[in-house]
Amino acid sequence: MPQAQTIESAVNPNLVTPFINSVRDVFDKMAGVKITAQEPHLKAGKSTGHDISGIIGFSGAVAGSVVVSFPKAVAERLVEAFVRMPLECGTPDFVDAVGELVNMIAGSAKPYLGGVASISLPSVVIGQGYTVASMSSTPCVIIPCSSPHGDFAIELCIARQAGA
Amino acid sequence: MKVLVIDDSRAMRMILKTTLRELGHEVSEASNGQEGLDVLKSSGPFALALVDWNIPLVNGYEFVCKVRADPAYAAMKMVMVTTEVETSQVAKALGAGANEYVMKPFTKDILRDKIEMLAAA
Ligand SMILES: [Mg+2]
Secondary structure (H helix, E strand, O other): HHHHHHHHOOOHHHHHHHHHHHHHHHHHHHHOOOOOOOOOOEEEOOOOOOEEEEEEEEEEOEEEEEEEEOOOOHHHHHHHHHHHOOOOOOHHHHHHHHHHHHHHHHHHHHOOOOOOOEEOOEEEOOOOOOOOOOOOOOOOEEEEEOOOOEEEEEEEEEEEEEOO | OOOEEEOOOOOHHHHHHHHHHHHHOOOEOOOOHHHHHHHHHHHOOOOEEEEEEEOOOOOOOHHHHHHOOHHHHHEEEEEEEEEEHHHHHHHHHOOOOOOOEEEEEOHHHHHHHHHHHHHHH
């Protein structure tokens, strides 16, 4: 199979669209913030995410991981809009808020991915040095997101499981 | 009305507390089901409890069962606050005596409508 076709088919709209819808819905309803999703693209290389990352694992009919990654200043403003009070980056309450946001985004997308999947509790990583290990066969798709408070990204490293 | 919010996430409690206060309610909070039962005893009665499914010690479902087993709380309405993920669990909670559920994400209007609907019932 030519390489170009492999890459093109990897950005599977059936998996990407539910996350675009859920991130917009979560921020609109919970924080009154309008999110615009840009064109999804395949992640090039092993570039790390932004300063603050919320990570959720999927298993079952869809497996892999979903990371929502924010620059620090953007995370602080979005969290403030979410809980309606300023929280200092890295405090337990801030981490809890990022975890809740990511849990809601993954949880709202999940029913639209097809098949029965379960999601893990969210983990929140502060700092850029992480690499999310993914199955080598699963390409990662980046959904760049814009908001009035700045840009962030959703990284989808999930795939439908054959026979699941 | 007097509302009890039970959620292990402090962020969710902050959000619910702020929203409910804006809607004119008096709010108490608990971070797990056991604490929720303790608050009912010490500061009750409450007209309404908003209950997260995933809470430690006594989980949301067990909380609903325990409350419904005690006639002292018969008048208290219970609303499960849940993500879409937990729909099968919502059915279980409704079967056990929860009155309604609110799906996360929610808006202030959704919350207000559910509460008004319950108050009128
Ligand atoms: Mg919880």
